[in-house]
Amino acid sequence: MSYKIVVLAKQVPDTRNVGKDAMKADGTVNRAALPAIFNPEDLNALEMALSIKDQLKDATVTVITMGPSRAADVIRESIYRGADEGFLVSGRAFAGSDTLATSYAISMAVKKLGKVDLVLSGRQAIDGDTAQVGPQVAEKLEIPQITYAEELVKVTADSVQIKRRLERGVEVVEAKFPVLITVHGSAAPCRFRNAKRVMQYKKACTISEQQEKGMDYSDLWNQKPYLKIEEWTAEDLNPDMSRLGMSGSPTKVKNIENVVLTQKESVVLSDKEEEINTLMKELISSHIIG
């Protein structure tokens, strides 16, 4: 039998290098000012998926991402590193989705793939830090979930053993397939791109990208079907339209404050015992710790 492993990945603005124009006046993220990258923990998830594939041998890794047409980058990047295929979930119907609407759309996409043995995603995305989408997808697919995965301990023909990174230690758990795993940033980093795969798949793109470039790739896709990245719109998922996008998103952003840390607010301490004691007392009295 052949195993199907799905990786949920997201293209995010690189919030690790935030400049002063990172936020717009209305309190939303100014995506244009930040380079778009592969969400870091999703790369850890991809690596775990690929190493499960390495061990199961007869398995495929499929990447699903939701976003605008440029999010196809995430799929190409995954394929360069060893994924077998990818699907871009895209379209106006998904605009303004919160985690609930997103997880609904993604669960519908996963269902469309048929029988799936494992679903992996990063613990959370660096643009929202909610860590909700993975668990919500598991709920909607009605499969068990293992969160905070740090290490793949064992893979058998029908189960995985995972070490979880928790706040106060680690825990090893086991689950039968199908299962959803969210992967922590402390897990193994993703393998590098493979030279041959890059050369083979560098021209892979979606229909939207083809249209944006003003090109006609139909001949190329006939010759080399692997260069076509499938794009799914809302209609393809056969969803309850009211659960998608804005209408499916109960979360409303009330207000976002721009906090700028200035020099005045930071204190430089030496490594002297009494200075450390003073700091500890201050932290305890202000209930930050303890």
Add this chain to the structure above:
Amino acid sequence: MSNFYTDNESLKFYLGHPMMEKIVELKERNYAEKGQYPDAPEDYEDALDNYDKVMEIVGEICGEVLAPNAESVDHEGPKVVNNEIVYAKGTQQNHEALRDAGLYGMSLPRKYNGLNFPYIPYVMAAEIVSRADAGFANIWGLQDCAETIYEFASDEIKDEFLPRINAGETCSMDLTEPDAGSDLQSVRLKASFDEKANCWRLNGVKRFITNGDANIKLVLARSEEGTTDGRGLSYFVYDRKDNAVTVRRIENKLGIKGSPTAELVFNNAPAKLVGDRKLGLIKYVMSLMNGARLGVGAQSVGLAEAAYREAYQYAQEREQFGKAIINFPQVYEMLANMRAKTDAIRSLLYETARFVDIDKSYEAIGRERSLSAEERTDLKYNQRNADIFTPMLKLFSSEYANQVAYDSIQVHGGSGFMKEYACERLYRDARILTIYEGTSQLQVVAAIRGIGNGSYIKRIEELDAMNIKPELEGLRNKLREMTAEYKKMFEIVSAFGSTSEVYDFHARRMVESVGYIVMGYLLLQDSNRCERYLRSCEIMIGIGQAEIAKNLTYVKNFTPEMLSEYKKTTERACEVNE
């Protein structure tokens, strides 16, 4: 996130050299494989884009894995455990990262799972790897052996060994023995044909073998009983699976400590003959050696780049007398010279690689079909230049890498003498470069042919005739003056006869003088394409002018009687004062 390809604009510059179009077209046989293999390029732009993207992978792995591992690899080194060499942990990680990224077998044809890259991007990858860890560059770079198998071995051997290279099996070239170093004609390891098993058997000792416990070994051995010179030697391939070689020990070295150098005992080891008997040294090893010298050129450039960057960063950060030391003339002169020398040897590296590229492609095409008269002429032209540029490159790049590494420590002052800074490792790693794959002295012996038959001058004349912008005329005039000075020197020396001891005595002076002119012209061409190289060009021409003047003065003041004075001086060196 450091990437050793994207942070160095020079690499893209040489990747996009005007000659590349021809080089790629030859290597790709006019893009004949485009429908056949999914990774084969469709045209020149596509190929160049492939190289660029693959170099980016190399750069990322080097910046993220190899360079951070270099220090621990240097400390830990390889070990012998149960007669097997175990790499340092970091070395193993480096190897796996490059293997998984498909970066072994870069120049091999696609049918052997190779990338079918020309020499230019392959050499560039070697440069990038060396900048991260010069010692590891040996283990990775020994994939060169595949090239020799591809060129000279039977189809049966090719099919057996070549596809394994891309899967990450490593190679070694087993040439030297306790009494056969520079003089490989004295190799004694015995090869005898075992009629019963229908294979060759190797018996004897090899010494100073880099990556001695490799999966695939190319071994130079004496197959013709009773012979004592190079014509009795043949070339063999040995498979580690046969388990018939003992690792006696690994050497404790000054530098490149991560690269295991082993003494090996061959115990009736089964082996297959590569190519024809008796051609082992005179044809195959010479070919392999030229490839390896190009490899040392890349290694030297990578190391010099690393040493320069360490020094530059330190000089900007370190303050003395109230300012960063980079602002002191004696320091910035050192740094500018280091930059110029590194640029010069890089330009020489890619010039050499271009000749080798075209030469090798024609040779390969010549094995597939007969070459046209025009192609044969082009092959000869490039072959001749590859032959004279390879030793020139090996000589200058390795010597300059040492000078740059030396100065890198000097810029660091007392800190540079401490183990905390990378420059001390680079300094130790650099030292082997002027020695292995033929010492500097042997490179002079190889290069002197090009002096005598005028091949260098021919190339200099071609470079001189190339179009340049008017503002570069002044620099070209200086190069013409340098050439005239060199010719005077050659005239004085050649009057003694090209077989005289005097001629040999001055050989290095002549070869080096020509080298300064060549590097000057190459940097002039680079400056013509991109202004970035103008400063380095000016500095190198300045250094070259002074060096040639020095050499000419020396030759002018020389009398043949001085030879015996030199000999007497060496005799005096160990006299005991009783």
